[in-house]
Amino acid sequence: MRKYFGTVCLLGAALLVLPTRGLPQQEAAGVAAPVLRYEIWVELDAAGKMLLGKEEIVWTNPSREAVPDMLLHLYWNAFKNEESAFLREARAESMFGRGRAPEEGEWGWIDVTDIRLADGTDLKSGLIFATPDGPEHPDDQTVVRILFPEPVQPGESVRLQLEFRSKIPRTVSRSGYYKNSFFIAQWFPKPGVYEEGKGWNAHAYHQNSEFFADFADFVVHITVPRDFVIGSSGKQTDVRVDESVKKTTYTYRQSMVHDFAWMADPRYLKVEREFIADKEVTLEEYRETADLLGLPLEEVKLPDVKMTLLIAPEHERQIERHFRALRAAIKYYGLWYGPYPYETVTMVDPPYRTRSGGMEYPTLFTAGTQVLTSTDILSPEGVIVHEFGHGYWYGLVANNEFEAAWLDEGFNTYSTGRVMARAYGPGALPLVFKGVPLAWLLRMPKSFDFELDRVAAINTVRYDPVTAWSWRFYNGGSYGANVYMRAATLLRTLEGVLGEQTWARIMRTYHMGYRYKHPGKAEFIGVVNEAAGKDMTWFFDELFDSTQAFDYGVAEVASIKVPRARRGVFEVKGIREEMTSKKIKELDAAEAKSPEAKTKSEYLTTVVLRRYGEARVRGDAQVKVLVRFKDGTTETRIWDGQARWTRLEFVKPVEVESAQVDPEGVWLIDANLANNSRGVDGLRRNVVKLLTQLLFTVQNLLQFVSSLS
Numbered sequence: 001m002r003k004y005f006g007t008v009c010l011l012g013a014a015l016l017v018l019p020t021r022g023l024p025q026q027e028a029a030g031v032a033a034p035v036l037r038y039e040i041w042v043e044l045d046a047a048g049k050m051l052l053g054k055e056e057i058v059w060t061n062p063s064r065e066a067v068p069d070m071l072l073h074l075y076w077n078a079f080k081n082e083e084s085a086f087l088r089e090a091r092a093e094s095m096f097g098r099g100r101a102p103e104e105g106e107w108g109w110i111d112v113t114d115i116r117l118a119d120g121t122d123l124k125s126g127l128i129f130a131t132p133d134g135p136e137h138p139d140d141q142t143v144v145r146i147l148f149p150e151p152v153q154p155g156e157s158v159r160l161q162l163e164f165r166s167k168i169p170r171t172v173s174r175s176g177y178y179k180n181s182f183f184i185a186q187w188f189p190k191p192g193v194y195e196e197g198k199g200w201n202a203h204a205y206h207q208n209s210e211f212f213a214d215f216a217d218f219v220v221h222i223t224v225p226r227d228f229v230i231g232s233s234g235k236q237t238d239v240r241v242d243e244s245v246k247k248t249t250y251t252y253r254q255s256m257v258h259d260f261a262w263m264a265d266p267r268y269l270k271v272e273r274e275f276i277a278d279k280e281v282t283l284e285e286y287r288e289t290a291d292l293l294g295l296p297l298e299e300v301k302l303p304d305v306k307m308t309l310l311i312a313p314e315h316e317r318q319i320e321r322h323f324r325a326l327r328a329a330i331k332y333y334g335l336w337y338g339p340y341p342y343e344t345v346t347m348v349d350p351p352y353r354t355r356s357g358g359m360e361y362p363t364l365f366t367a368g369t370q371v372l373t374s375t376d377i378l379s380p381e382g383v384i385v386h387e388f389g390h391g392y393w394y395g396l397v398a399n400n401e402f403e404a405a406w407l408d409e410g411f412n413t414y415s416t417g418r419v420m421a422r423a424y425g426p427g428a429l430p431l432v433f434k435g436v437p438l439a440w441l442l443r444m445p446k447s448f449d450f451e452l453d454r455v456a457a458i459n460t461v462r463y464d465p466v467t468a469w470s471w472r473f474y475n476g477g478s479y480g481a482n483v484y485m486r487a488a489t490l491l492r493t494l495e496g497v498l499g500e501q502t503w504a505r506i507m508r509t510y511h512m513g514y515r516y517k518h519p520g521k522a523e524f525i526g527v528v529n530e531a532a533g534k535d536m537t538w539f540f541d542e543l544f545d546s547t548q549a550f551d552y553g554v555a556e557v558a559s560i561k562v563p564r565a566r567r568g569v570f571e572v573k574g575i576r577e578e579m580t581s582k583k584i585k586e587l588d589a590a591e592a593k594s595p596e597a598k599t600k601s602e603y604l605t606t607v608v609l610r611r612y613g614e615a616r617v618r619g620d621a622q623v624k625v626l627v628r629f630k631d632g633t634t635e636t637r638i639w640d641g642q643a644r645w646t647r648l649e650f651v652k653p654v655e656v657e658s659a660q661v662d663p664e665g666v667w668l669i670d671a672n673l674a675n676n677s678r679g680v681d682g683l684r685r686n687v688v689k690l691l692t693q694l695l696f697t698v699q700n701l702l703q704f705v706s707s708l709s
């Protein structure tokens with residue numbers, strides 16, 4: 001899902017989320033057949049806002065255990081009544097009555113009206129709603145349990161035939177309708193993921209959570225009124241028009257995806273283009289990529305991709321902006337992480353007022369724009385790159401989004417920032433007031449995503465660990481800022497710590513190694529440790545799993561002239577003598593007359609470093625400090641960073657000018673970059689520009705916006 005600029009309280013509080021070719025041959029060989037196959041026939045009753053569906057599911061038990069039951073998601077029951085986990089959580093968070101619940105008459109739901117085995121055995125009487133996430137939402141109906149008459153043995157398949165009937169919600173989240181526009185997602189009964197030794201992994205539909213499912217082969221037949229334009233996951237393989245009832249049935253197929261979404265609207269424009277790899281990527285770019293990744297040239301070559309855009313007529317003038325962003329995304333995600341493995345990608349300009357924008361599904365995603373746009377603001381571009389990018393993380397490296405959302409959103413926010421920086425450079429802050437981009441009214445500062453991400457990250461460290469389960473975050477703001485921006489900032493920090501080449505290889509190896517799989521944190525750390533050649537587990541313990549701020553800084557910098565002698569009473573050759581200030585001055589004067597006097601004065605420089613945060617560097621990582629002297633010389637020292645502070649001393653014939661920790665700017669996660677550097681005059685130098693300018697501007701803008709609304 002997209003990040004968004006929302007209500008923000010900055011500095012001291014949280015900055016809340018500002019906002020069939022089938023498989024290529026070489027891959028198909030290494031990919032196991034999917035655990036699931038679906039064939040679904042669904043009809044849209046546009047006037048009645050209903051879906052009528054039939055579904056056949058073939059599930060093969062992938063484990064070494066006999067499985068007696070199955071958990072199925074019925075996601076739309078999240079919008080059935082105010083007792084669903086989703087609406088209770090929304091209400092608890094909003095504290096203003098109904099939260100995001102639908103208006104009267106606009107609820108959504110899904111009923112399984114029939115379910116049987118292929119031999120006709122009726123399973124309907126055994127259906128019971130399950131509450132796998134504990135007792136706190138006892139009346140939630142988004143997960144249902146089916147009991148099989150006999151357990152499904154290892155390797156054995158079970159064929160289920162279902163019929164379902166759904167009321168399309170007037171949108172609460174992601175799916176829904178507005179007038180004659182429909183965005184249909186999370187819409188069909190869908191098995192959880194069976195995990196050996198743990199059983200079914202199927203969580204309720206929570207407000208702050210996305211999804212988890214097994215890879216599957218899909219065939220979906222969608223029947224809509226004849227004049228509707230539709231877009232869908234997968235590749236269209238058949239169209240049949242039934243003139244007698246003025247309906248059209250489209251068939252879409254896609255293998256090796258774990259979800260399937262579609263949209264329908266009679267007014268939409270459908271534009272098709274081709275991503276032609278040879279036109280988009282130069283030989284030089286292929287060579288650079290192959291060198292960086294240490295791969296043969298052939299392995300980094302990209303395939304062509306058919307791109308489809310469904311766009312509202314009022315946004316027609318933005319068609320080229322949409323395609324340019326999508327081409328950039330296909331190119332850079334493909335070069336860095338691995339070639340896009342599907343034949344098609346469909347980009348949907350979300351239907352007005354359906355709250356379906358900025359969301360990802362396999363081979364289909366929703367963007368989001370408005371009628372008035374500024375070319376300075378990289379929107380819809382950022383959303384397009386981001387949502388396409390999810391196809392690479394959530395879509396292909398299919399982590400459990402309920403339990404480890406950061407492995408998708410964090411990786412993708414990090415990746416989006418890199419693609420946007422490469423393809424567009426910095427963009428103006430995407431703040432909009434009443435549909436008008438603020439960039440029209442004010443000169444907005446330009447920034448890179450990683451700069452904004454960092455601001456959110458450092459302000460939300462203390463709310464939750466990045467790695468918490470999605471619906472257990474303090475609130476939606478903490479979920480967003482931690483899972484998207486703090487995770488992205490930490491990944492960028494780790495990139496700095498490990499270096500560009502090692503990092504590029506880590507990301508490639510992780511992506512390609514876990515395509516069509518369900519990796520977790522341990523698998524990623526395994527790849528990091530292997531490529532880095534050292535144990536970096538501490539980085540995850542200290543910074544992802546904790547709520548500790550990371551903040552090293554320079555507390556004091558000063559030089560004093562080292563006196564010729566110290567005052568007081570001394571024994572010199574057995575005789576007690578007092579060294580006075582006057583005698584010292586005389587010694588100085590004598591020295592000054594000697595020819596090499598200038599080199600004789602010495603200065604003692606003291607630099608005090610502090611660890612202001614709880615988090616510490618560990619492993620072989622250390623705190624580097626660069627001390628600059630007035631003659632232009634520098635000294636570099638290393639501190640292990642474990643204690644709360646340390647004092648460094650230098651004796652040199654020159655006074656100090658400044659001291660700086662982390663001079664290469666590796667530790668982007670550092671909570672206060674302003675204290676990283678300090679001059680002898682007390683002024684802070686080398687401060688990242690965004691700190692002063694960007695924070696100031698964002699804060700003022702937000703005050704300005706809130707004063708208007």
Ligand SMILES: [Zn+2]
Pocket residue numbers: 001002003386390409412
């Ligand atoms: Zn996202």
